[in-house]
Amino acid sequence: MTDAPLRFGLIGTGRIGQVHAANIATSPDTVLSWVADPMVDGAHAVAERFGGRVTDAADELFAAGDVDAVLIASPTPTHVDLIAQAVDRGIPVLCEKPIDLDIARVEALRPKVAASGVPVALGFNRRFDPAFAEVQARVAAGEIGALEQLTIISRDPAAPPAAYIGVSGGIFRDMTIHDFDMARFFLPDIVEVTAVGTTTFDDGAREHGDFDTAVVTLRAASGAVVTVINSRHSAVGYDQRLEAFGARGSLQVANRSTSLVSLSTAERVDARAPFEDFFLQRYADAYAAELDAFVALVRGGASTSPTFEDGRAALVLADAAQRSATEHVSVAVHTD
Amino acid sequence: MTDAPLRFGLIGTGRIGQVHAANIATSPDTVLSWVADPMVDGAHAVAERFGGRVTDAADELFAAGDVDAVLIASPTPTHVDLIAQAVDRGIPVLCEKPIDLDIARVEALRPKVAASGVPVALGFNRRFDPAFAEVQARVAAGEIGALEQLTIISRDPAAPPAAYIGVSGGIFRDMTIHDFDMARFFLPDIVEVTAVGTTTFDDGAREHGDFDTAVVTLRAASGAVVTVINSRHSAVGYDQRLEAFGARGSLQVANRSTSLVSLSTAERVDARAPFEDFFLQRYADAYAAELDAFVALVRGGASTSPTFEDGRAALVLADAAQRSATEHVSVAVHTD
Amino acid sequence: MTDAPLRFGLIGTGRIGQVHAANIATSPDTVLSWVADPMVDGAHAVAERFGGRVTDAADELFAAGDVDAVLIASPTPTHVDLIAQAVDRGIPVLCEKPIDLDIARVEALRPKVAASGVPVALGFNRRFDPAFAEVQARVAAGEIGALEQLTIISRDPAAPPAAYIGVSGGIFRDMTIHDFDMARFFLPDIVEVTAVGTTTFDDGAREHGDFDTAVVTLRAASGAVVTVINSRHSAVGYDQRLEAFGARGSLQVANRSTSLVSLSTAERVDARAPFEDFFLQRYADAYAAELDAFVALVRGGASTSPTFEDGRAALVLADAAQRSATEHVSVAVHTD
Amino acid sequence: MTDAPLRFGLIGTGRIGQVHAANIATSPDTVLSWVADPMVDGAHAVAERFGGRVTDAADELFAAGDVDAVLIASPTPTHVDLIAQAVDRGIPVLCEKPIDLDIARVEALRPKVAASGVPVALGFNRRFDPAFAEVQARVAAGEIGALEQLTIISRDPAAPPAAYIGVSGGIFRDMTIHDFDMARFFLPDIVEVTAVGTTTFDDGAREHGDFDTAVVTLRAASGAVVTVINSRHSAVGYDQRLEAFGARGSLQVANRSTSLVSLSTAERVDARAPFEDFFLQRYADAYAAELDAFVALVRGGASTSPTFEDGRAALVLADAAQRSATEHVSVAVHTD
Structure with missing residues (x-):
């Protein structure tokens, strides 16, 4: 890992996603590379202000190859699958809380995360x-x-x-x-x-x-x-x-x-x-300090x-x- | 009941008994009439500063006939019996907390207090x-x-x-x-x-x-x-x-x-x-306001x-x- | 000077004189010996609560022989003469502020006070x-x-x-x-x-x-x-x-x-x-601490x-x- | 005056000039058009971060024709002349305090400013x-x-x-x-x-x-x-x-x-x-609110x-x- 700014893929552009987008754009250590949201208008609005390419499908973001880390700010039920995808691709994750509302789904994901060694951070700001x-x-x-x-x-x-x-x-x-x-x-x-x-x-x-x-x-x-x-x-x-x-x-x-x-x-x-x-x-x-800590983790x-x-x-x-x-x-x- | 100062019998002259004695002596509505403590030196010391006759036996205080109210500041195990005596004689009571450590003894005393109509106040200061x-x-x-x-x-x-x-x-x-x-x-x-x-x-x-x-x-x-x-x-x-x-x-x-x-x-x-x-x-x-409220109750x-x-x-x-x-x-x- | 309580003559029984009277009566180091006020009813009221003999003439207080210190709480224009009398008799003074409104009168008194060696304290509480x-x-x-x-x-x-x-x-x-x-x-x-x-x-x-x-x-x-x-x-x-x-x-x-x-x-x-x-x-x-300091001075x-x-x-x-x-x-x- | 962002010429890029540059760049109502400083490296550094063309001569900035307002953050002795230039060209001014250290120079400039009707605001932040x-x-x-x-x-x-x-x-x-x-x-x-x-x-x-x-x-x-x-x-x-x-x-x-x-x-x-x-x-x-008020004034x-x-x-x-x-x-x- 060089000292080049970390290229972030942001998934989810609601209220909290926008906060993270602004922090990613402001920090000298990070840059907004991709913005994904099924409600693509929100993604476009964020990208216009803070940069990044836009997609309505998180898959495209994961596949792009120019994402060093993902920030998951999408609805809670999507977290487990998105974490799993990121971990499979070896991409570090900063995920908004909670992982899921169902402990069974969390337990099911747990061994994969542990085995992967990929940094997965939770957004307890x-x-x-x-x-x-x-x-x-x-x-x-x-x-x-x-x-x-x-x-x-x-x-x-x-x-x-x-x-x-x-x-x-x-x-x-x-x-x-x-x-x-x-x-x-x-x-x-x-x-x-x-x-x-x-x-x-x-x-x-x-x-x-x-x-x-x-x-x-x-x-x-x-x-x-x-x-x-x-x-x-x-x-x-x-x-x-x-x-x-x-x-x-x-x-x-x-x-x-x-x-x-x-x-x-x-x-x-x-x-x-x-x-x-x-x-x-x-x-x-x-929120800004949380991002810094995640960059250090990655x-x-x-x-x-x-x-x-x-x-x-x-x-x-x-x-x-x-x-x-x-x-x-x-x-x-x-x-x- | 006239407006003459309420004549108090104080039972117990430890730390908290002394506080009550000073307040009784200071208030224009109350006067210290008797001070009882088996450790009679303590009773004498209180009476010298704040007035009142001295006894080592609460019985003598109850029998004296010139006590309008008793303030019980003796050890907790004595409270139930002292309250009972006061209620039997129709003398209002201000008793330090707790009534007793044993709820069974409190329940046993309860009907007598309720039936008597005698004011019994607890010292929740x-x-x-x-x-x-x-x-x-x-x-x-x-x-x-x-x-x-x-x-x-x-x-x-x-x-x-x-x-x-x-x-x-x-x-x-x-x-x-x-x-x-x-x-x-x-x-x-x-x-x-x-x-x-x-x-x-x-x-x-x-x-x-x-x-x-x-x-x-x-x-x-x-x-x-x-x-x-x-x-x-x-x-x-x-x-x-x-x-x-x-x-x-x-x-x-x-x-x-x-x-x-x-x-x-x-x-x-x-x-x-x-x-x-x-x-x-x-x-x-x-403590001073507690005494005033008790006088009003009596x-x-x-x-x-x-x-x-x-x-x-x-x-x-x-x-x-x-x-x-x-x-x-x-x-x-x-x-x- | 023994350790017997200092016998005070209080001159003036207005609002502030009453404060001093209560403090003199309460302190174990002081006792109220005389109370002087031309409005003698005020002096009587103070003496009833806090002790002391009563006079409407400060002269009588100074002449009595049982006054170890005077506390001057009378109107400002009387201060200079009362301090002078006290100093002449060698009686320490605690005088309410100000000494006088006229600096010329203060300057005139100054050498006498300085020469006497009698403690004269001012009531800067x-x-x-x-x-x-x-x-x-x-x-x-x-x-x-x-x-x-x-x-x-x-x-x-x-x-x-x-x-x-x-x-x-x-x-x-x-x-x-x-x-x-x-x-x-x-x-x-x-x-x-x-x-x-x-x-x-x-x-x-x-x-x-x-x-x-x-x-x-x-x-x-x-x-x-x-x-x-x-x-x-x-x-x-x-x-x-x-x-x-x-x-x-x-x-x-x-x-x-x-x-x-x-x-x-x-x-x-x-x-x-x-x-x-x-x-x-x-x-x-x-006010209480001021009295203590004056006693120490005396x-x-x-x-x-x-x-x-x-x-x-x-x-x-x-x-x-x-x-x-x-x-x-x-x-x-x-x-x- | 349309609602287009006000194009600012900033003169002086020291500590306080940099604060103003950041605020001009951040506000949706303003844009940094020119940056002037005889120490041109400072001007370049500011322009790189916040936009604008660079000059080492304020004259060039005044002559450019695309400046709607000037912000004077240069050393105090330059203020009077720069205000005079701006007023002559009808360009509104926000000038850091003080106008000058010499009241005579201020009085000399005063009639020109008053007669011009050009808004001149002082930076009393x-x-x-x-x-x-x-x-x-x-x-x-x-x-x-x-x-x-x-x-x-x-x-x-x-x-x-x-x-x-x-x-x-x-x-x-x-x-x-x-x-x-x-x-x-x-x-x-x-x-x-x-x-x-x-x-x-x-x-x-x-x-x-x-x-x-x-x-x-x-x-x-x-x-x-x-x-x-x-x-x-x-x-x-x-x-x-x-x-x-x-x-x-x-x-x-x-x-x-x-x-x-x-x-x-x-x-x-x-x-x-x-x-x-x-x-x-x-x-x-x-500082940000000061800029907003100046835009309203202009x-x-x-x-x-x-x-x-x-x-x-x-x-x-x-x-x-x-x-x-x-x-x-x-x-x-x-x-x-």
Whole structure:
């Protein structure tokens, strides 16, 4: 592998595909070589702004011969087949989460990925957020002593449409899966999952038997306990906080305020527009850093990219949470 | 009942008994009439500073005829008998938490208390903290819409001695019981308890089969979910935070900093000595307000004093948490 | 001088006299021996709560023979004569600020005080505020390197009545005088005063030719610059902040919030009731510490009590500020 | 004027010229047409990244005929002549501050600019910072009542080289000039300037008779008072704060922290890396918004661009401050 920019094939040009396209075009280490989407107008729009040849068929992209890596940002049900194709051709993959909603399909793919040696990275972008990454590194460096409790508050601004809920796989596989990976970023060896879910405000969740509110407690092999607090809505905006509590102190990640202005009056002190809207704004830096880490992975350097195994482990935890919340029992798990 | 100051008999002159004695002596509505403690030196020391006659036998206090109310701050195993005596004599009671560690003894006492009509209040002081009380009132007034999630972080500065752990009834009955009552302050009707406990740092807890770290999830009849996060130690000091999350916003209680000073340098911005040491400092105001509410209760006015029933309900939740954490199942409960 | 509690004669029983009376009664090192006020009802009310004999004539108090120290909290025009009497009798004095509004009277008294060797302390209470005292000590210890700028924001909650303004000596002698002393707490050797005053909202100030808004810049011999920003009103409450800016960093004192509660909604994050009402609340700790320091001074120990000389120096700066603001020139000063 | 992108000629390709080039290239409303710099290598580097033809002579750029607007980012002494050339050709100008260090040259150019009707905007970028702009708008909307005090703290991270100080025109014309414009953004009609300057840490300032520390007090016609607190260095990073204090409350702009992470330990609560490094980071958004406002000005729409007159007024205030600090008197000014 030379130092020439990595030629990317991008599959999928929806909201998140466009973010990746912009980052690929902006980074000096990468270039957009192909853009594939069955809805070819979207592919053309992306290629016009960020370069690359266009196709409505991922097969053409794989066959072209000038693709050094693929970025899979297409709908979840297509991920397994696309990863398999890439691995067969020896092309490294950065795939949006989740691998699939069905653990059986993930398990079926697992040996091929493992045997191939082809780098397959999962798009758990939050690991690359500067704040979360800083806290993880400082915990790992022992700054707060042994990690005893990790508390993750993760609330989306608004519930998705009912139709989306119906195909989402449920809150644990769709939304909490990011938090499962964040938990494993700090504590890879989770041994028990206990989940409580309720539905109090979202008709879409109620219609599809899903939860709109959830609390998940994870026990790590070390005895440390992770608490994940989720809601499908948040009046105050995208709510993404974390506290790592250790024997010698705590490290905390606050929400990012959108304004430096505060008002003081006889009644109160306030600040407007408290939080970033949603993940595209909040994690803009993270998506760029995620791409850099993937390039390092492909080039054989040290990399913090979450892998196919991490993607599988998060799904194992999501499945366990689903069972725990439904059957009202704690569920023992093994993620390796 | 005239407007003359309420004459209190104080039973127990340990750390918390002394706090109550000072508040009784300071309030214009109350006066310290008797001080009882088998360790009579302690009783004498309290009476010298705050007034009252001294005895080493609570019986003498009950028989004296000049006691309008008793404040029970003696060891937990004495509470049930002392409450029974007071109720038999028609003397209102303010009893430190918990009523007892054994729910069977509480159930046995329950009909007598209910039949008597004598006011029996439980010393869940945190309900009277200005910050928690304000949040509860604003939630009740609908300021954040329907309450969906309540998150309580409650960590003591340091684990108690191993000997204390051995007679404490375990973390849920000894420490979390305050948080169970706080949960019921917002959401009285809890229907399910799910608890996870681990032991990672405290040899005393390990020795006695107790937990030093716990996360409890409570489901309310409304579908709201409460999360309690406990630790027996906290390097940063007494950690007492709460977030009420509703459909239209959140109300939060922060820790109280002990300094107004901050330092800004090239490396960081910091503030020294972040939190109050422990409950006597943090809840000093609350103990005084608790006494005021009890006086109002005795005088037949509107009162927010938690009752014997609240004390029993908290113990029901603690027992359920103990079972949940041990058997790894969620436990359905009825607190009425 | 034995270790027996210091017997205080209190002269003046207005708002601030009552604060001192309570502190004298509460401290184990002091006792209230006499209370003098021409409005003798006030003196009786204080003595009933805090002890001491009562008189309407300060002369009787001085003559009684059982007064170890006097605390002068009577109207400003009486201070000079009362200090003189105390010094003549060899009785140490803690006198409320200012010594007098007329520097000529202060200069006339100065030699007597200096020659007597009797401790005369001035009631610049803010030096004893834990936050300001901490910052001063940390600056003195070199924590932020050489002190280059000191910024003091000091705003009262509401303008005093017009009648008070008329006898106040003007904003610089009445209000800024506290800030002049605070400036000298950090930088005793001030060499130049530059002041700007305007009147924009207070009719009382306008009527009496006074300012309701002022900015004073002080140059210290070291080259450090102090900025004092004053207003006679503040919608948000008593506004008392300070920033010490040095070569290696800054130390800041924030206002003290009266609530730990904050609200987050879609529009804003806010906290109610931001600041303490006024000086009796904000500086309650400081008044007690001021008394302790005075006791130490009287007993010959190390003491941080501001002295008669400090009281004179603050008035010199106030006079210079008045001239600067009126004549639109900077004024050179010598405060020793 | 059609809706075609505005074709810019950029003169000067130093640090700030490169920022403007990037913004011109990124905005859909603008395009980089010409890049001029006598150091032509810099011009070539800019053109390679952002487009445009290159010249070492501004004359060529003016003569080319395909320039709709010029952005002057060349050294200060060239500004007057370049503005004059642009105005003669009827080409709108966005010129970096200051117009010139010599008010006589500015006054000489003033009638030509006024008579021409050609838009000439000054690059006071801070007006376009979202936080400062929000506060100015909310004050103008009456949210805090009448504006009584404006406090601007403005400190650079580190003093410039001594050689730069020598040609800078002094701290008031070089650094405070931004704060003078900010003052006029809120209170255009300043009538008196009082300045105090000292030199305590910077040998370059000492060598050239300049100040490294300054406090300037401005009196507005309304009676409102502005305080500007400057330092040529700041250990904690670029320090840019503002408080607008009005009859009904205050609006404050805080520094922007570079991290969402905080650490809590037994000793302190801290946050790393408190502030943005310097103006290119802190005001990145402002430079883009400044360009947008200028495009609106050129197209005849409503615009908040500061004008040639604003540039002149800031210099008048700087000259008055220089005189005030040197002669130790307040200086009456007229800025219109």
